[in-house]
Amino acid sequence: MDILVTVVLPLSLAVIMFSLGVGLVPADFRRVAERGWVFAIGALCQLALIPLVAYLVIMIFGLSGAIAAGVMLLALCPGGVTSNVVSRLAGGDVALSVSLTALISLISIVTVPLLVGWSVRHFMGESAPDFSVTSLALAMVLITALPVAIGMGVRALAPDFANRAEPGLLKLASALFVLIILAAIASNWDLFVENFASLGPALATLNIVTMLGGLMIAAALGLTRAEQKTISIEVGIQNGTLGITLAPIIAGVASGIPTIGLPSAIYGVVMYLTATPFVLWLRRRAS
Structure with a gap:
């Protein structure tokens, strides 16, 4: 189990982020400037709407x-x-989705350590683990930003190879996502069973409210249907693998997945149950 926490989880996330980088080109970042208004909406929804809804869900469900x-x-x-x-399955704006994912992943290197530090102290009080915000930020650079940069470098130096490898890497990333979720649940099975009844509805509410909220905000601000779908999905679908991978670093453990990582693991299950019908509904909406 020590190997799972210290090696397998970080390496798996790095592979997932590398697969994102292989699919990126400089034009994906130029879109941020060219479509600044759309990106501003997506970024604000991700950086502000999701944490706000999460805080309200915590209060309402008594977590x-x-x-x-x-x-x-x-x-x-x-x-x-x-x-x-x-986003692709829902008929959204895939280029916008990829660019937003890349942009927010970079911004999160700063936002996640700072806000997680506040959250841990706020909700755990005296039992909060003593972890370094700087070390957490460095870990995020190593397991997210660096693999993305390497992936982009591979595409720039060997575009033909990147084009051939990208479909396989996406499949591998999806498989690793599922394996990380299953491993996290298995290592915390008793906690999973004990908390699923309360956490399941709370996380389903978080997923549904954020997807609907992103959709309504994008629609109210005049974005196209494809952009609305993408904003909704980018806001509602979280990188649970990152949460699971960061949890041992935050808790300072070298064996097993700590309790703080359990919501990310359960969310990986709940997300598919709630997002699937939502995506099917989005597909039926006019483009």
């Missing part, structure tokens, strides 16, 4: 301690490669 801090950790994580795949 506390490490579980509450874990919900906030999940809410502060950016969308991952999964959101890009789901």
